[in-house]
Amino acid sequence: MKNKKVQIPQIIICIYLLILLVVVNVIGIPIVGIINESFIKWAMNGVLVLSLVPMINVGAGMNFGMPIGISAGLIGLCIAIELRLQGVIGFITAMIVGSLIAIVFGLCYSKILNRLKGKEEIIGTFAGFSFIPIMNFFWTLVPFKNRQMLYPVGGKGLRPKISLKNYFEGILDNSLVVKIGEFQIPVALILFFLILCFLIQYLYRTRVGHVMTAVSENEKFAQISGVNINKYRTKGIILSTILAAIGICVYSQSYGFVELYDGPFMMAFPAVSAILIGGASSKSATVKQVLIGTYLLQTTYLLSIPVANAILVPEITEVLRMIITNGIILYAFLYKGGSKKYGKI
Amino acid sequence: MDSILKVTGLTKKYEDNYALNKVDFELKRGEIHGLVGANGSGKSTFLNILFGNSIIRETGGYSGEIIIDKENTYIKDTSSAVELGIGMVHQEFALIGDLNIASNIKINRENLNKKTEKILGKDFARVDVKRNKEDSEKALSILGIDIDPSLKVFNLSTNIKQFVEIAREIDKVNLKILMLDEPTASLNEEDSKLLLSSLKRIKEQGSSIIFISHRLEEVVEICDRITIFRDGEVVSSYSKEAFDIPKIAMDMTGKKVVKTLRKEKDIKENILLSFKDVEVNYGQRNTKGISLDIYEGEILGITGLAGHGQDIFPYGLMDVYEMSGDVRFNGEKIVPGDIEDITKKGIYILPDERKEMGLLLDSPIWKNIVFSSCHLSTEFLKIPWFKSFSPLKSNAMYEHTDNMIEDLNIKCRDKYQLVRELSGGNQQKVCLARAITTKPKLLFVGEPTRGIDLYSKELILDMLLETNIQDKVTIVVSSGELGELKRICDRIVVMYEGKVFDILKPDDSDQAFSLAILGARRVDSEK
Numbered sequence: 001m002k003n004k005k006v007q008i009p010q011i012i013i014c015i016y017l018l019i020l021l022v023v024v025n026v027i028g029i030p031i032v033g034i035i036n037e038s039f040i041k042w043a044m045n046g047v048l049v050l051s052l053v054p055m056i057n058v059g060a061g062m063n064f065g066m067p068i069g070i071s072a073g074l075i076g077l078c079i080a081i082e083l084r085l086q087g088v089i090g091f092i093t094a095m096i097v098g099s100l101i102a103i104v105f106g107l108c109y110s111k112i113l114n115r116l117k118g119k120e121e122i123i124g125t126f127a128g129f130s131f132i133p134i135m136n137f138f139w140t141l142v143p144f145k146n147r148q149m150l151y152p153v154g155g156k157g158l159r160p161k162i163s164l165k166n167y168f169e170g171i172l173d174n175s176l177v178v179k180i181g182e183f184q185i186p187v188a189l190i191l192f193f194l195i196l197c198f199l200i201q202y203l204y205r206t207r208v209g210h211v212m213t214a215v216s217e218n219e220k221f222a223q224i225s226g227v228n229i230n231k232y233r234t235k236g237i238i239l240s241t242i243l244a245a246i247g248i249c250v251y252s253q254s255y256g257f258v259e260l261y262d263g264p265f266m267m268a269f270p271a272v273s274a275i276l277i278g279g280a281s282s283k284s285a286t287v288k289q290v291l292i293g294t295y296l297l298q299t300t301y302l303l304s305i306p307v308a309n310a311i312l313v314p315e316i317t318e319v320l321r322m323i324i325t326n327g328i329i330l331y332a333f334l335y336k337g338g339s340k341k342y343g344k345i
Numbered sequence: 346m347d348s349i350l351k352v353t354g355l356t357k358k359y360e361d362n363y364a365l366n367k368v369d370f371e372l373k374r375g376e377i378h379g380l381v382g383a384n385g386s387g388k389s390t391f392l393n394i395l396f397g398n399s400i401i402r403e404t405g406g407y408s409g410e411i412i413i414d415k416e417n418t419y420i421k422d423t424s425s426a427v428e429l430g431i432g433m434v435h436q437e438f439a440l441i442g443d444l445n446i447a448s449n450i451k452i453n454r455e456n457l458n459k460k461t462e463k464i465l466g467k468d469f470a471r472v473d474v475k476r477n478k479e480d481s482e483k484a485l486s487i488l489g490i491d492i493d494p495s496l497k498v499f500n501l502s503t504n505i506k507q508f509v510e511i512a513r514e515i516d517k518v519n520l521k522i523l524m525l526d527e528p529t530a531s532l533n534e535e536d537s538k539l540l541l542s543s544l545k546r547i548k549e550q551g552s553s554i555i556f557i558s559h560r561l562e563e564v565v566e567i568c569d570r571i572t573i574f575r576d577g578e579v580v581s582s583y584s585k586e587a588f589d590i591p592k593i594a595m596d597m598t599g600k601k602v603v604k605t606l607r608k609e610k611d612i613k614e615n616i617l618l619s620f621k622d623v624e625v626n627y628g629q630r631n632t633k634g635i636s637l638d639i640y641e642g643e644i645l646g647i648t649g650l651a652g653h654g655q656d657i658f659p660y661g662l663m664d665v666y667e668m669s670g671d672v673r674f675n676g677e678k679i680v681p682g683d684i685e686d687i688t689k690k691g692i693y694i695l696p697d698e699r700k701e702m703g704l705l706l707d708s709p710i711w712k713n714i715v716f717s718s719c720h721l722s723t724e725f726l727k728i729p730w731f732k733s734f735s736p737l738k739s740n741a742m743y744e745h746t747d748n749m750i751e752d753l754n755i756k757c758r759d760k761y762q763l764v765r766e767l768s769g770g771n772q773q774k775v776c777l778a779r780a781i782t783t784k785p786k787l788l789f790v791g792e793p794t795r796g797i798d799l800y801s802k803e804l805i806l807d808m809l810l811e812t813n814i815q816d817k818v819t820i821v822v823s824s825g826e827l828g829e830l831k832r833i834c835d836r837i838v839v840m841y842e843g844k845v846f847d848i849l850k851p852d853d854s855d856q857a858f859s860l861a862i863l864g865a866r867r868v869d870s871e872k
Contacts, residue, residue, distance in 0.1 A: 226688025
């Protein structure tokens with residue numbers, strides 16, 4: 001239980017981060033701005049990463065099917081815009097509506113995953129990918145009336161990128177910003193993120209959490225002890241889906257746009273990458289790992305952009321991003337296989 | 346007789362603990378040498394070293410001398426051990442279910458078609474299936490098993506699998522030393538006898554055998570010499586003339602083993618749980634018309650040959666097997682498979698596969714002990730009104746765990762130690778502690794003493810008796826160890842081909858039991 005060893009992905013990413021920091025200094029990019037930005041990136045992506053935790057801890061693996069939850073959140077956002085709700089009310093409506101839809105989506109998703117136990121990660125990937133075309137139909141056919149979200153030409157179907165400028169752009173980022181010297185801390189955003197973290201942390205101190213972690217550790221054991229496994233798995237999967245819906249709302253208000261269509265396509269990967277850097281495995285994850293992993297990964301992204309722009313071809317940033325994200329996931333799977341190999345004779 | 350294996354001053358350290366300390370050991374050509382000792386006494390480490398297990402290498406290797414066939418060797422990995430002519434049969438099976446028996450036996454030593462071998466080389470030559478079969482049949486016939494080697498292994502019962510495993514080892518041409526780690530643990534008494542007699546035949550073929558078992562009767566019966574391990578050291582060694590079970594048992598534990606025995610008690614025929622005309626599906630089998638009544642306050646034993654369905658009752662209730670039919674608990678109808686309802690009513694199950702189903706191996710002891718109670722009762726909830734979302738009372742849980750560790754004498758570092766690190770006997774105690782904590786009305790226990798040493802065995806049987814009498818828990822024990830059942834049970838059910846064949850009293854004769862186990866109708870004075 002008390003395994004405090006620093007794992008290799010963490011070491012690699014920390015070294016990479018240090019190198020970037022040194023280069024940033026040498027090039028002369030202001031470090032304060034980057035640190036300020038890093039807080040926003042941390043909380044903005046943090047909720048999506050946090051959404052992985054319930055599913056991992058109920059034995060359903062990394063949620064590669066995150067686009068399903070994200071789509072639910074996106075519907076929530078679109079409905080809030082359609083109703084022309086601005087400010088806090090709009091944001092809260094988006095989250096509530098998104099969560100309600102996420103419950104329905106999560107229920108269907110859990111039905112699939114409970115039938116195909118043991119292969120959740122690959123099934124989730126495909127479920128997520130195949131869900132996007134279905135949602136694309138929805139986005140083009142949905143009879144919304146607000147012209148700010150429709151295609152400017154023709155006036156039918158939602159546009160791929162809807163601006164939140166007139167609604168709730170930066171609602172969390174820009175309220176309650178505390179300035180200490182040059183540093184700016186977005187208290188509302190971080191507080192919102194930390195409250196969600198605390199709630200999840202609390203969950204694992206309760207009876208439900210206790211049972212959930214046991215299900216992920218040894219399903220047969222839980223069954224023999226009288227636990228209805230599928231019920232708990234369903235609960236965990238729905239919770240993950242809801243958190244993903246809330247996560248995309250938080251992400252969108254920071255980003256300033258609602259990205260539809262292929263927007264959610266690859267969103268699961270950086271999140272999975274982040275939690276792996278934090279030291280999670282596909283059997284157990286903690287909130288602490290979410291906090292550490294997200295901060296390390298997002299800051300790396302943040303630093304690599306100006307550095308790559310300054311010393312390499314500008315387009316290289318996106319390539320680097322992909323290499324880091326997917327490389328870490330691949331490493332984590334390899335590492336898992338490796339420990340198996342040496343575990344037995 | 347000259348010696349085939351000679352070990353001097355063998356020492357193995359895990360961090361600061363000596364798993365083996367200056368062990369001297371000699372194995373003569375063509376003898377069966379028994380190794381006995383309590384759990385954790387170093388027998389397994391000894392075999393692991395001889396077989397070049399990677400755990401040994403990864404934790405820093407060993408020191409000491411190993412002389413095989415007059416040659417001083419250092420066994421660095423498994424393949425070098427195999428080259429030296431050492432074969433090992435593990436407690437867990439290492440068989441490939443999708444291959445047939447012959448392929449499993451000849452794996453990596455397949456007979457090849459000579460012509461294709463010349464043209465295509467060893468790796469791509471055609472496998473000579475026919476000769477593989479012949480070789481397998483030969484190896485199996487040494488063991489006294491008559492079975493078609495083209496059957497797939499996953500279809501076989503546990504005992505046959507064990508024989509296939511041994512056949513694979515004796516098929517090796519250069520086999521000099523065969524090591525068996527508890528080969529009879531998963532076998533019932535009949536099959537054990539068969540195995541033991543086949544070991545004698547292997548010995549006659551000229552191989553030497555190292556034999557580990559917790560059943561002293563077996564060891565005494567077939568071994569030529571016995572070496573006793575205790576706490577990583579060799580305590581004593583006896584040859585055939587000086588065998589004396591009580592003395593060996595003394596040497597193993599360092600203290601005297603008192604055999605547990607039940608006291609006569611009055612059981613009123615109050616039915617607690619009844620199965621009536623129940624149908625069960627398990628594996629590829631289906632049995633109908635099973636009926637059994639369990640009386641309140643009794644200890645009921647269930648025995649039979651492996652695979653004849655001793656475990657259908659608990660597993661059927663808990664949805665591991667499919668069960669349907671009329672089941673009543675305290676007169677109330679219950680639905681088999683509705684696990685939440687069944688556990689809430691007070692039926693609790695400790696499965697026979699302790700490590701796979703009975704424990705959270707990577708969790709600390711405290712979590713293993715309180716888990717079910719947290720789940721089933723409100724005992725450890727801080728704010729019961731919150732129901733499942735209430736935080737847990739950590740102090741109460743820790744305190745309870747400490748009490749349990751003391752009461753049941755669980756040997757561990759502290760309550761935070763992972764269950765994986767405990768020995769088999771202590772793991773079983775943790776299981777029992779969990780069951781007792783839930784205060785069940787009816788407790789099913791599967792193979793409570795499997796893989797547990799002599800001394801701990803009695804402690805566990807004692808604990809079962811105590812729970813039965815003091816906490817008034819009705820207990821159903823399913824086990825292949827008839828001797829133990831006879832000592833603790835009030836009634837013993839014999840299962841045959843998935844059905845309740847007969848219900849006997851513990852003081853019925855051994856002969857009556859053997860006949861019932863083999864499915865022969867009882868013809869005695871009662872009729």
